[in-house]
Amino acid sequence: MPEHRTGPDATPVGTTAAPGPKGGRRAEARRHDREIIALALPAFGALVAEPLFLLTDSAIVGHLGTPQLAGLGIAAALLGTGVHIFVFLAYATTAAVARRVGAGDLAAAIRQGMDGVWLALLLGTAVAAVLWPLTPAVVDAFGASATAAPSAVTYLRISALGIPAMLVVLAATGVLRGLQDTRTPLYVAIGGFSANAALNVLLVYGLGFGIAGSAWGTVIAQCGMAAVYLAVVVRGARRHGASLRPDAAGIRACAQAGVPLLVRTLSLRAVLMIATAVAARLGDVEVAAHQITLTVWSLLAFALDAIAIAGQAIIGRYLGAGDAEGARAACRRMVQWGVASGAVLGVLVAVSAPFVGRLFSGDEEVRGQLLAALLVVAVTQPIAGAVFVLDGVLMGAGDGPYLAWAMLAVLVVFAPAAFAVPALGGGLTALWAALAGLMMSVRLATLWWRARSGAWVVTGAVR
Structure with a gap:
């Protein structure tokens, strides 16, 4: 179990060192x-x-x-x-x-x-x-x-x-x-x-x-x-x-704090289940390509989620120390990391997309559907990077109730758009445009608005 530590510049954890007249922002970054x-x-x-x-x-x-x-x-x-x-x-x-x-x-x-x-x-x-x-x-x-x-x-x-x-x-x-x-x-x-x-x-x-x-x-x-x-x-x-x-009271409080995040998780699971159900309606080729795309998308999520986890720990610590400005500065920097990481991952996906299909399927039709879907994933990775980071920031701030309502709103927007894909004659590419494009963009809008509002910046040992 680690001792209470100081930051790399000997500043107590959770506080922001006062920047000097030159290079203050660079040092903070x-x-x-x-x-x-x-x-x-x-x-x-x-x-x-x-x-x-x-x-x-x-x-x-x-x-x-x-x-x-x-x-x-x-x-x-x-x-x-x-x-x-x-x-x-x-x-x-x-x-x-x-x-x-x-x-x-x-x-x-x-x-x-x-x-x-x-x-x-x-x-x-x-x-x-x-x-x-x-x-x-x-x-x-x-x-x-x-x-x-x-x-x-x-x-x-x-x-x-x-x-x-x-x-x-x-x-x-x-x-x-x-x-x-x-x-x-x-x-x-x-x-x-x-x-x-x-x-x-x-x-x-x-x-x-x-x-x-x-x-x-x-x-x-x-x-x-x-x-x-x-x-x-x-x-x-x-x-x-x-x-x-x-401690009964502590366990009860922990359960109550977890309910909003449970709602958020169930809503996100519902989004993914709807996407898979719609892909199944499109045909065997489409659902096979969808499953491969979803696997790649999930793997990319691990990389971006690592930054979100860092965000949970860092933001919670700053707010607990009463350092609101430090929390805001860390949030800004982590969003930059998320977008940059998403851009790098997007380029890697775009470059490797023509070869990924060969690893998973010998069916040319599946490969063709997969290539188009992966290109959608590649283009939207910077959005995903920002979404994962802001999600982690708000979790670290203990802003679970907002995350629950925001994810429910995303589900309400995504579900009809996804079900409209086969009805309007769309294919797997359109489905992934709804999933990686529309759904993640709506998530970004809700999270970005919350981050800009500052309502999540509640300091103290307990929210």
Whole structure:
């Protein structure tokens, strides 16, 4: 658990050094750059490690047979949705802890973080208790085939036992991010991925457990990650005299703070589900190209989300320290980083677009649809960069209620536009113009207006 630190220029964390008569703005920009890089780079590594869990499971289970791989795909989709709707456990905890850090009260920061961890444990236990007996019905409702269903049920039922650990990992990651520590989550993610890969090979092939071995390997790896996180948090709590006991009022407050972010996440999920449903209506070629485009888009999001995570931690810390101008300056600089990063990623996508199709499909029609959709993604990446950063800034400010209403407004605008695509004779390119162009532009407008209004700049240890 890191000690309360000072900035790279010996300025106390959360304060802004007074610029000199010459080069003041450049010095301030460099200071913000160092902060952003120090937090964003490890965060990016940890984010990339997450999908490697599923990639490893898919590679190992894929050699067992097509029914097993299909079952894994169904179970992983259900499990991922069930876990990631609770991502607010990380976001809300980061903002709350960072504010306390900025205010110089590490004991209260860790106490606040423990409330999030206890909430994660309660939610995880409840979800696992409900999902375990209902697994066959859930898999059946998802439309699994008779050959894939048994593998899906096996994998999902075993994996459900690891949901409490998965949610604890989310909350504990938020605690450390709020404490301005993104390196420890990176190390834990690397260790978890390595353990998962080794356990999968041992249990699936070495001991012959099949797809059940893959599920158990993931559960054990997730529990190990949760144990490491808890050890780090407990050590920090003892060092700073913070209580580890569950506090009903604190847990309730944490849950209330997370509700708006839950609404935001569900709205965003609805946008993506609508896009996939519309692509399916367009035809098999279109939905295949859409899935590849969505995969590329999601990968790009990991890079941009790393800056957003840095934004959550930095903005929360500045506001907790009462440094409103420092928060505004950091916001401006991070938006510049987001736009620049988006532009670079856009160029990379545009250059590689003609070759990406060959990696995923041998169908010329799919490649043609994919190329046009990827070019839309490339052009809109600077917009995505600004959106991700501003989203992170407002999360760091604890502006969850506004984010919830804004995302609901985006859903209201996007849904009719997406459903109009096939009705008006549009194709996949038009759908992605609605998703990456219209939807992200509306998000940018709502977030930019909020950022310019200054209503998010609420200082103090608690919003």
